[in-house]
Amino acid sequence: MAAVTGSVLLPGDAGYDDERAVFNLNHELVPAVIVVAESVADVQAAVAFAAGQRRPVLVKTTGHQVIDAARGAVVIATRRMNDVVIDAVGRTARVGGGAVWSDVVGEAAKVGLAPLNGSNPTVGVVAYTLGGGLSPSLGRSHGYAADHVRSIDVVTADGELRHVDAESEPELFWALRGGKGNFGVVTALEFDLFPVPRLYGGGIYFPGERMADVLRAWTAWHPGTPETMVSSFAVLRLPPLPELPEPLRGAFLATVRFAYTGTAEDGERLVAPLRAVAPAVLDTVRDMPYAEVASIHNEPTDPLPYYERGIMLREFPAQAQDKLLELVGPGAETGLWIAELRALGGAWDREPAVPNAVATRGLPYSLLGVSVGPLSEEQRLKESVAELLDGMEPWRGERRLVNNLAPDEATDAAAIYGPERYERLASVKKTYDPTNMFRLNHNVVPAA
Numbered sequence: 001m002a003a004v005t006g007s008v009l010l011p012g013d014a015g016y017d018d019e020r021a022v023f024n025l026n027h028e029l030v031p032a033v034i035v036v037a038e039s040v041a042d043v044q045a046a047v048a049f050a051a052g053q054r055r056p057v058l059v060k061t062t063g064h065q066v067i068d069a070a071r072g073a074v075v076i077a078t079r080r081m082n083d084v085v086i087d088a089v090g091r092t093a094r095v096g097g098g099a100v101w102s103d104v105v106g107e108a109a110k111v112g113l114a115p116l117n118g119s120n121p122t123v124g125v126v127a128y129t130l131g132g133g134l135s136p137s138l139g140r141s142h143g144y145a146a147d148h149v150r151s152i153d154v155v156t157a158d159g160e161l162r163h164v165d166a167e168s169e170p171e172l173f174w175a176l177r178g179g180k181g182n183f184g185v186v187t188a189l190e191f192d193l194f195p196v197p198r199l200y201g202g203g204i205y206f207p208g209e210r211m212a213d214v215l216r217a218w219t220a221w222h223p224g225t226p227e228t229m230v231s232s233f234a235v236l237r238l239p240p241l242p243e244l245p246e247p248l249r250g251a252f253l254a255t256v257r258f259a260y261t262g263t264a265e266d267g268e269r270l271v272a273p274l275r276a277v278a279p280a281v282l283d284t285v286r287d288m289p290y291a292e293v294a295s296i297h298n299e300p301t302d303p304l305p306y307y308e309r310g311i312m313l314r315e316f317p318a319q320a321q322d323k324l325l326e327l328v329g330p331g332a333e334t335g336l337w338i339a340e341l342r343a344l345g346g347a348w349d350r351e352p353a354v355p356n357a358v359a360t361r362g363l364p365y366s367l368l369g370v371s372v373g374p375l376s377e378e379q380r381l382k383e384s385v386a387e388l389l390d391g392m393e394p395w396r397g398e399r400r401l402v403n404n405l406a407p408d409e410a411t412d413a414a415a416i417y418g419p420e421r422y423e424r425l426a427s428v429k430k431t432y433d434p435t436n437m438f439r440l441n442h443n444v445v446p447a448a
Contacts, residue, residue: 005042009036136297259293
């Protein structure tokens with residue numbers, strides 16, 4: 001391999017196990033070689049090596065979503081390429097391929113700006129954005145994170161570094177934003193930031209026994225709220241972990257989460273009808289600096305073993321509400337840790353100024369099931385998630401959000417994107433990755 005300033009690690013080398021570690025402990029990577037890249041030149045060297053050896057390439061920042069064990073593959077670890085540069089005047093961020101959301105949120109907040117970040121601060125910015133990026137704090141008023149990408153630096157399968165934007169390579173720019181990791185190794189991303197220094201947000205946790213009242217109240221309430229209010233409903237069956245606050249530890253709960261960018265006074269007035277539904281076990285909704293946005297969902301930041309999968313719902317009528325109650329309500333026998341319903345709409349439905357490959361516009365809800373447990377219980381974990389999603393099948397939308405899919409769904413990218421969009425992606429793939437080097441993902445196969 002050409003000179004690499006980072007590390008080149010083979011199985012058995014010191015550091016190999018650290019670099020192949022992933023966030024989801026039920027997956028592992030066992031590549032032939034890991035290149036811990038520190039520069040664009042390192043990425044190019046790794047891609048050239050993989051091409052010469054005819055090996056597939058997998059790009060890893062955190063490993064929240066692992067699709068394949070990468071046996072015999074070249075893994076390019078980008079975590080050291082984590083620069084974050086904020087342009088306060090232009091309201092943009094330029095980040096390296098290995099940046100995670102906590103890096104960006106913290107830096108942007110210093111100048112009163114905010115990105116379209118995800119709910120977990122430890123998720124990689126690039127993979128999240130290439131998969132669309134569903135921000136549970138600002139998405140309803142601004143759309144998908146992919147909608148606000150200005151430019152992308154990407155090393156394609158031929159080893160070329162390309163600076164891609166709407167003018168320079170419009171088809172590749174369209175495909176990268178929504179097409180996930182199918183088209184190359186992104187070394188830098190430039191995207192819009194928004195003047196949001198604070199918000200009114202948090203969660204109201206109700207006893208699980210009151211799920212029916214809370215669900216019906218939230219379902220009736222959220223369509224009438226302004227686009228500056230993003231909300232979700234979740235049913236939690238939490239383990240008795242010491243890191244959880246006392247009222248949540250080992251508890252069965254129904255919770256509503258909010259993120260509102262209007263005034264705290266207006267937020268309090270908007271949320272009041274839901275606060276009145278039942279006495280809360282815990283209420284964390286408050287005015288907060290945007291830097292504390294991760295506290296709204298309060299997701300785990302340390303690696304853990306889990307299985308997750310999601311679908312989109314095209315509607316959520318009374319019969320669907322009844323079915324959700326039956327599947328995860330007080331009387332249900334379920335092994336799920338969380339069942340979460342995010343209300344979309346607003347800017348998520350609008351085509352951006354520069355169209356992209358995101359496939360889920362016009363679908364009003366995202367439903368996610370997560371079960372937690374070791375790999376030895378894989379069958380049980382998968383069954384508990386399948387029970388939820390299969391049960392909601394009558395209301396399922398045709399297209400899917402690629403960021404919320406499990407490894408076993410990677411074989412059918414055509415179903416994720418729909419035929420027309422998939423055909424266009426396959427054509428772009430043929431141009432930029434004709435040998436399908438980047439295939440250890442929800443794979444778009446190069447057009448014939």
